[in-house]
Each structure stands twice: as C-alpha cells, then as structure tokens.
Amino acid sequence: MEFETVIGLEIHAELLTATKIFCGCAPKFGDAPNSHGCPVCLGLPGSLPVLNRRVVDMAIRMGLAVGCEISHNSVFARKNYFYPDLPKGYQISQYDMPLCTNGAIDIEAEGAKRNVRINRIHLEEDAGKLIHDQDADSLFDVNRCGTPLIEIVTEPDLRSGQEAYAYLTAIKQILEYLGICDCNMEEGSLRCDANISIRPKGETKLGTKTELKNMNTFRGVEKALAYEALRQRDAAASGEAIVQQTFRWDPDRNRTVVMRSKEEAHDYRYFPDPDLLPLVVDDAWIRRAAETMPELPARKRARFIADFGVTPYMADVLTLEAAIAKYFEETLAFCKDAKLVANWVMGEVLRFAKEKKISVASLSVTPRRLGALLGLVAEGALSANAAKRAFDIMEMQDKDAAAVVAEEGLTQISDTGELSKIVKDVVAKNPKEVQRYKAGETKLMGFFVGQVMKATGGKGNPREINKLVSELLGQG
Amino acid sequence: MIDKKIVQHIADLSRLSLSDEETEEFAHQLASILGYVEQLDKVDTSNVEPTALVAPARDPLRQDEPTPSLPPDKLLQNGPKVKNGYFAVPKVINQ
Structure with a gap:
C-alpha cells in the first residue's frame, strides 16, 4: 500500500524585547x-x-506577515x-482565544509548491x-522565566521532511526580516516540535500521530521527520499498530528515542488567567503595525528579479537575509551593473562574512567601498582577478578601493599604445611560434596572449591583448 | 461528578499525597462546593458571549522598558535550599 506522510509543526520563537513579557x-x-x-x-x-x-506589537506583525487575522x-x-522550571506552577499562555488565527504561507520543496496553513500564533512566557x-x-x-515567546502552529499540511525544512526556513526568514527573533536553534531562541502520522494515499482521516522533540537544528528536523516517516511505514508494513508517543531526536545516533507515552499525557487544566484582562x-x-512592516522576502525576491534582471537563484541567495538584501541594494547605489554587483555579493562578500562569522553589515568593505571597486571593474580599469585581490586587501586593511588599487599598482593596462609595444616585443622574441601559427596552428594564440599578460605582470586588459595579437599576426 | 478517583488524579498532578480518609473527605467537600456553583447552570446563557472576567477595564499594558531585577541574594533568600547561586530542588528529570 502506498502511504502519505502528514506533518504539522509548532514553532516557538523568542522575541527580541528589552524586557520580559509580564515584568521589567x-x-x-x-x-x-x-x-x-x-x-x-x-x-x-x-x-x-x-x-x-x-510583545503584542511583534506578534501582530508576525501574524500580518503570514496573512493571519488579528x-x-x-x-491569556x-x-x-507541576515541574520546577516555572515557580508559579503554571505557564501563562493563550488557549482558546489566541491573538492571531488563520494564516498561510507558500513554500517550495523538491521543485513543488505548497500552501501551508497556519492555524494560530499565540503569546506565552518561557x-x-x-x-x-x-x-x-x-x-x-529563573533568568529565562517570562521570556516572551510566540508559538506558531501549522495545520497538518506538510508532507515530507524536506517540506518541513522549507517551511521552517521560510518562517525563520520572515522572523529575521521583521527583526523580532534571532532564530538560533542551537541556542534555543527558535524551537520546533513536530506531529507526524501516515495514512494510505487518498485517505482523508488522520492516522495516529507521534510527537517529535529535541530537534536542535534545521537539518535535525528534516532528518528526524524522514526517520519517523520510515519507521511508521515499517510498522504499518509489519502489521504493528502505531502508538501515540513522544520521541526525542538523537542527533549522534541519527535516530528517535521514546520520551514518554501519551497515556500519562499532561492534564493542563487550562483556565482564563484571572490576573490578566482580555487583550x-x-x-x-493593527494599522500602525502594518505600516511599520518591512518589505518581506517573497516580495523582495520578485522585485529583484523584475527590477534588476537577476536569476531566481540569485534572488534567493540575495534575499536569504535582510542584511544581505540591504547590502546588495546599497551597493547598487554606487555601481549600477546589477549582475556584476549580484555576483560579487554572492561570491566574495558572502564568503568573507562566512569566514569571519559576521554579518555582511559588519564587513570593512562597505557597500560604498564595494560599489567604487566594481565601478573600476565595469569601466575596464581593473581586471576581475585584480579586483578580488583588492577586495581582500580592502577587507584586511580597512581601506577604500582607490587607495588599495593605487598602493598595489593593480590598475589594468588598457592603453593600446603601451600594450601594442609589448605585443610586438613578444612576437619578435618568438619567431618559431609565429611560423607555426601562420602555418595554421591557431591554438598558439593562447601562448602569445599568455606571454603578453606575463610581461604586463597580469595587469593587461585581456580583451585588448587578444585584439592586438590577432591584428598583428593576422597582418603577417 | 467529583469522586475519589478524580481527587486522586488532581492530587497526583499536584504531587500531593493524600491518605484514604483525606481523599474521601475532599471528594465530599469538592462535590458539595461544585454542586453549589452548578446551580448557575440553570441560567440560560445561550445568547450571552463567554466572559473570562467581569471587570470592564482594558488590560493595562507596559512599555518595553527595563526595571531593576532583585539582587540574586535577595531573590534566593526564601529558597529552602540554595547551591552556587541556584535554587536546589529534588532531582527531577522529565523522563
């Protein structure tokens, strides 16, 4: 029998406030x-x-970002x-009347799109x-007690670990764009629990679910769900009943471990908190919150493709983080060649930020500096290689492009007079190769260009050199 | 209906240990309290919005501005057992 996997996620996000949810x-x-x-x-x-x-303001903005009703x-x-991680003996949360309901976002995994409905977003204390x-x-x-959290709960709309990963990534991206959570799963500022079940394809009723916890990385969520989907299929194949249980993901052994059976499920006895009036x-x-919303990833991505002619893949990378998108757009103010800027941001800029483990916003090569550097590349004054060298030095020595290019003598030689003298010199020094070339061995072109480039110390404009060499040899 | 079984369940959830006599006694007391309150069920509320609180006021909100926390020694002073700046509680591991 062919089975379908059904997954719902609960994401807890710690909000970046200056104070706790219910005290200062x-x-x-x-x-x-x-x-x-x-x-x-x-x-x-x-x-x-x-x-x-x-806290309310941030939760409203998240709700609006995923199309919820507020x-x-x-x-509350x-x-x-009864557990000593909260001295009160209860957690203040929202139950049957949450702040945000009925949202949805679109995700894409394995080339397929899916609309994931969000049941609710509610406020609670950590x-x-x-x-x-x-x-x-x-x-x-007690330090973490009362840290503000939002819990984002999906409908059971996800169908694989990959989709769960894509959804989690999309939510993380929105939280970061809104600047309301730093989304560090390892440090627990973003946490994810999952419910997973399987059912025969075509069936509309849900199967018995199991719960997965302790998935401390995005890939951990994907792997744990893939593992549990297989385990449930194996159980079904061998005629075993699936028991409602909670599993913990063990990343070292790449498997799930039973935590506790649902028979002893907590009986939380929710009731309205008499200490807090309805919110x-x-x-x-809501209007004020909507007015302060930044441009969100999906829209920014579409705009980058439409306005700057970058590829969908480039747009994905450039909008991955709000800081990267900002860096890209700011650089465009100093160098109009969008594809050149996009390639550099995706290449050198991200590579350096990753190596130094800092945000692109903290690089010594600011958008203004990168724009000036790329301006030189665009006008042919600097070769791509020389520009990369300049970028390294600019980053390490915290200097402007012009200063580094001058100090290191990196300017590209595009002056035809100067280049043509060198080309003539190289041709004169290599008569044998000239003969072979003229006899039809045209691949020797590369040899001549290489020799000229060497003579210029790598600073010759390759396009000019090619032109000059073929002109000279073609004339005989 | 409150019976001994429910009282025992609630006691377990609260980590309270009750003797048989106490269980019996509390079941009786709770049943009579709830029975008294249950008289309200006779009122027809089908056209009334559920109400969590009767006070008409709005929830007061606080600006996101820090106020001083208690100094740790003060914070810990009522702890029955304190070790290295922590409250020490009987070993509990949520399985």
Whole structure:
C-alpha cells in the first residue's frame, strides 16, 4: 500500500524585547544564574503580571506577515503543570482565544509548491532553566522565566521532511526580516516540535500521530521527520499498530528515542488567567503595525528579479537575509551593473562574512567601498582577478578601493599604445611560434596572449591583448 | 461528578499525597462546593458571549522598558535550599 506522510509543526520563537513579557526584568541568558528575576518571575504572592506592549506589537506583525487575522479580543490562560522550571506552577499562555488565527504561507520543496496553513500564533512566557547533571539535586535558574515567546502552529499540511525544512526556513526568514527573533536553534531562541502520522494515499482521516522533540537544528528536523516517516511505514508494513508517543531526536545516533507515552499525557487544566484582562487590540493598532512592516522576502525576491534582471537563484541567495538584501541594494547605489554587483555579493562578500562569522553589515568593505571597486571593474580599469585581490586587501586593511588599487599598482593596462609595444616585443622574441601559427596552428594564440599578460605582470586588459595579437599576426 | 478517583488524579498532578480518609473527605467537600456553583447552570446563557472576567477595564499594558531585577541574594533568600547561586530542588528529570 502506498502511504502519505502528514506533518504539522509548532514553532516557538523568542522575541527580541528589552524586557520580559509580564515584568521589567531583562530576558538575558548566559549571565549569572538568578540575576534577572523579580517577584513576578518567582510567582510570589501579591505580584501581578503586566503585559509588555512590544510583545503584542511583534506578534501582530508576525501574524500580518503570514496573512493571519488579528483578534480584537484575545485571552491569556493558565496552563497548569507541576515541574520546577516555572515557580508559579503554571505557564501563562493563550488557549482558546489566541491573538492571531488563520494564516498561510507558500513554500517550495523538491521543485513543488505548497500552501501551508497556519492555524494560530499565540503569546506565552518561557520557562526557567533546570540543570540536572551538576549536582545530586536539580538546579534552577529563573533568568529565562517570562521570556516572551510566540508559538506558531501549522495545520497538518506538510508532507515530507524536506517540506518541513522549507517551511521552517521560510518562517525563520520572515522572523529575521521583521527583526523580532534571532532564530538560533542551537541556542534555543527558535524551537520546533513536530506531529507526524501516515495514512494510505487518498485517505482523508488522520492516522495516529507521534510527537517529535529535541530537534536542535534545521537539518535535525528534516532528518528526524524522514526517520519517523520510515519507521511508521515499517510498522504499518509489519502489521504493528502505531502508538501515540513522544520521541526525542538523537542527533549522534541519527535516530528517535521514546520520551514518554501519551497515556500519562499532561492534564493542563487550562483556565482564563484571572490576573490578566482580555487583550484588546483595535484596528488603529493593527494599522500602525502594518505600516511599520518591512518589505518581506517573497516580495523582495520578485522585485529583484523584475527590477534588476537577476536569476531566481540569485534572488534567493540575495534575499536569504535582510542584511544581505540591504547590502546588495546599497551597493547598487554606487555601481549600477546589477549582475556584476549580484555576483560579487554572492561570491566574495558572502564568503568573507562566512569566514569571519559576521554579518555582511559588519564587513570593512562597505557597500560604498564595494560599489567604487566594481565601478573600476565595469569601466575596464581593473581586471576581475585584480579586483578580488583588492577586495581582500580592502577587507584586511580597512581601506577604500582607490587607495588599495593605487598602493598595489593593480590598475589594468588598457592603453593600446603601451600594450601594442609589448605585443610586438613578444612576437619578435618568438619567431618559431609565429611560423607555426601562420602555418595554421591557431591554438598558439593562447601562448602569445599568455606571454603578453606575463610581461604586463597580469595587469593587461585581456580583451585588448587578444585584439592586438590577432591584428598583428593576422597582418603577417 | 467529583469522586475519589478524580481527587486522586488532581492530587497526583499536584504531587500531593493524600491518605484514604483525606481523599474521601475532599471528594465530599469538592462535590458539595461544585454542586453549589452548578446551580448557575440553570441560567440560560445561550445568547450571552463567554466572559473570562467581569471587570470592564482594558488590560493595562507596559512599555518595553527595563526595571531593576532583585539582587540574586535577595531573590534566593526564601529558597529552602540554595547551591552556587541556584535554587536546589529534588532531582527531577522529565523522563
């Protein structure tokens, strides 16, 4: 029997605010334990949560970016569970009345497009950190408690690990464009859980699902889902029932491991939080949020193709991060040759940023400097190789193109008078090759051009040299 | 209907251990409390919007501006057990 895989994802994204969701503590990690906490974080009697306006603003913008409806009234609920990572004994979340509902985005995987519906985006607080392996006791740090999160929940619309990867990448890109999350899965600022089931092709009812957790990289999500889809197919083939279970992805062994069975599923006993009034968002607020939205990746990509004539692949790379797209467009202000600029941004610029592990925005070669350098290339004053050399030096010594080109003597020799003297000299020195060439061995052209290039120290304009050599030898 | 089984389940979720007598007693008490509140079910609410809270006010919002956190020693002062700047709790691993 042929099966179809059905996947739904839940993404948690930590929002880049200055303070926590319900109090004025800073949501900072890596600092000394228990240095960012207050009575609200600790759930002390008499403390009251007060919602951070910016959290709502960021969530509205994410909702709008994926086509959600923004609720005028949404409600915070207590999700009750007894575990010491949250001192209150409950997490403040949203349950039956979330802030954003009914969105969708288009993704592309394996050459096929798919529309992925987003059921909801809701607000919640993060839990604190527990350390289990340093002491006979478990150790608790309150710093992360109350860090603002949005949870983005899809409908079961994904059909493979590759699609899940593509969806995750698209969501990450939007979060980064909006500047509301730094999207570091390894550090946990972006987290992804998955529900996965299989069903016979053509069936519309959902099969029994399993849950996947602990996928700490984008590729981990893809691999874990591919693994679990196969495992479920194998189980079905051998007549085994699929049990509703939670699995943890083990990246070292490339397999899933059972976490806990759903029989002991948490009974969260959600109820509206009496400490918080319903969140009222009026149309004016939504309009203001819409007005501050940046151009999103899909639109930017289409514009780059239409306006600058770059290929769809180039547009993909150039819009991967908002910073790259910005760098590209700023460089265009100083050098109009869009394809030349695109190739350089995709080549040298990204290579250097990657090597130095910094954003393109932090390179010493700024868009203005790169534009000036490429201007020299476009007008023929600098060969591509010399420009690459100049770029390296500009980056390392933090200098302008003109200064480096002058100091290193990189200017290309395009002066026909000067080049023609060298060409004549080379021809005179190689009479045997001239004879062979004239006897029909035309591939020796390369030899002559090479010799001339060598004599110019690599600075000769290749197009001019070619022209001069063929003129001279052609004349006999 | 609240019975001993539900009381035991709620106690488990809250990591409380109850004796048999207590379970019996709380089942009785909770049933009578809920029975009292259940009188409200007689009111026809089919045309009334669900209400989480009765206060008419809007939720007050806060600007995203930091306020000082508690100094760690103060923050930890009520912890029954503190080690190296952490609250120490009985070893729990979520399986």
